[in-house]
Amino acid sequence: MITEDLKTLIDNKTKPPGSLGLLEDLALQIGEILGTTGPQLINPHLVVFAADHGIAKEGVSAFPQEVTRQMVLNFLNGGAAINVFCKQHDIRLQVIDAGVNFDFDDGLPLGDGKIAKGTASFLHGPAMTTFQAELCLLKGEAVVAEIVAKGCNVIGFGEMGIGNTSSAAVLMSLLCDLPLSECIGRGTGLNDEQLLKKQQILEQAVANYKGDRDIFKLMAYFGGFELMEMTGAILAAGKRKMVIMVDGFIATAAYLCAYRIDQSIKKNAVFCHESEEKGHRLLLAYLEAKPLLSLHLRLGEGTGCALAYPLLKSAVNFLNEMASFQSAAISNKS
Numbered sequence: 001m002i003t004e005d006l007k008t009l010i011d012n013k014t015k016p017p018g019s020l021g022l023l024e025d026l027a028l029q030i031g032e033i034l035g036t037t038g039p040q041l042i043n044p045h046l047v048v049f050a051a052d053h054g055i056a057k058e059g060v061s062a063f064p065q066e067v068t069r070q071m072v073l074n075f076l077n078g079g080a081a082i083n084v085f086c087k088q089h090d091i092r093l094q095v096i097d098a099g100v101n102f103d104f105d106d107g108l109p110l111g112d113g114k115i116a117k118g119t120a121s122f123l124h125g126p127a128m129t130t131f132q133a134e135l136c137l138l139k140g141e142a143v144v145a146e147i148v149a150k151g152c153n154v155i156g157f158g159e160m161g162i163g164n165t166s167s168a169a170v171l172m173s174l175l176c177d178l179p180l181s182e183c184i185g186r187g188t189g190l191n192d193e194q195l196l197k198k199q200q201i202l203e204q205a206v207a208n209y210k211g212d213r214d215i216f217k218l219m220a221y222f223g224g225f226e227l228m229e230m231t232g233a234i235l236a237a238g239k240r241k242m243v244i245m246v247d248g249f250i251a252t253a254a255y256l257c258a259y260r261i262d263q264s265i266k267k268n269a270v271f272c273h274e275s276e277e278k279g280h281r282l283l284l285a286y287l288e289a290k291p292l293l294s295l296h297l298r299l300g301e302g303t304g305c306a307l308a309y310p311l312l313k314s315a316v317n318f319l320n321e322m323a324s325f326q327s328a329a330i331s332n333k334s
């Protein structure tokens with residue numbers, strides 16, 4: 001019903017049918033998610049989950065682990081790319097410590113989602129216990145519940161965690177049944193030799209894994225605290241009928257986990273940006289997702305969401321503000 005009403009509304013705007021292209025799909029999707037022909041995007045939020053990864057010590061990243069905590073402090077000081085873009089587009093930014101290997105001072109504007117000070121390396125054993133993985137889902141859900149209470153109906157997710165392209169690549173490979181080599185990329189900027197080493201380490205890690213392909217077991221074994229909290233947050237945002245903005249490679253891996261748990265979230269997801277990280281194009285294709293932007297970013301942090309947000313606003317605005325053929329007295333077809 002709402003779908004038909006929205007389609008009629010969109011088709012009656014003063015334009016040739018379909019001429020607003022993907023913005024028309026976006027307007028339809030947002031109207032469907034929010035259940036109205038007059039949707040409004042209210043109090044947009046961007047949540048950055050941060051955590052450290054045991055696998056980082058195996059030499060799979062171009063940057064040292066302490067960059068995770070240093071970047072968290074940079075977010076809190078307003079100095080990161082995501083701060084700039086959120087400020088530009090009037091999006092509230094919230095940073096959650098999901099498991100950074102550092103004791104932050106009390107009183108910082110940092111959300112507490114801390115599970116532990118980083119995961120264990122998944123080269124020889126699980127990154128986290130199944131209890132910790134479950135706790136991640138609950139913490140992610142609690143973060144969203146608090147934000148919903150502020151009236152927010154559109155939310156994006158970003159992440160910070162040195163080593164997390166390794167987690168994301170292995171999860172993608174095992175969950176999508178795709179060759180690991182297709183899922184592994186340069187992350188923060190590995191050279192050819194370092195990339196080969198990353199591939200060897202991750203292949204060894206997968207060979208050492210003796211469990212099955214159960215989603216919860218895989219998430220605990222190869223996941224990260226920020227990744228799994230993002231999964232919990234995405235699931236919660238879907239249940240609460242929010243518009244969910246999905247960012248880069250790691251965020252899409254978190255979405256993949258959420259999708260495996262609850263396929264109905266697909267209708268809520270707006271894929272904002274295709275990352276330059278090697279596996280992302282394939283992952284998006286696997287998910288049959290059409291990203292709004294392709295700007296060669298490979299940053300994470302939710303930057304793709306913040307940059308795409310004005311497009312969501314344009315979709316809603318044309319739906320609400322454009323004249324119809326009738327109201328503008330324009331002849332509709334010959």
Ligand SMILES: O=C(O)c1ccc[n+]([C@@H]2O[C@H](COP(=O)([O-])O)[C@@H](O)[C@H]2O)c1
Nearest residue numbers: 061161163165187188248249275299300
């Ligand atoms: O989101 C992406 O597409 C993306 C692609 C490459 C790197 N990153 C960011 O870089 C970090 C992970 O890279 P790495 O090399 O340490 O695995 C982590 O902090 C991510 O936010 C993010």
Ligand SMILES: Cc1cc2nc[nH]c2cc1C
Nearest residue numbers: 063067160188299300301
């Ligand atoms: C500097 C830096 C900033 C980041 N932001 C997200 N991931 C990142 C990784 C690095 C290395």
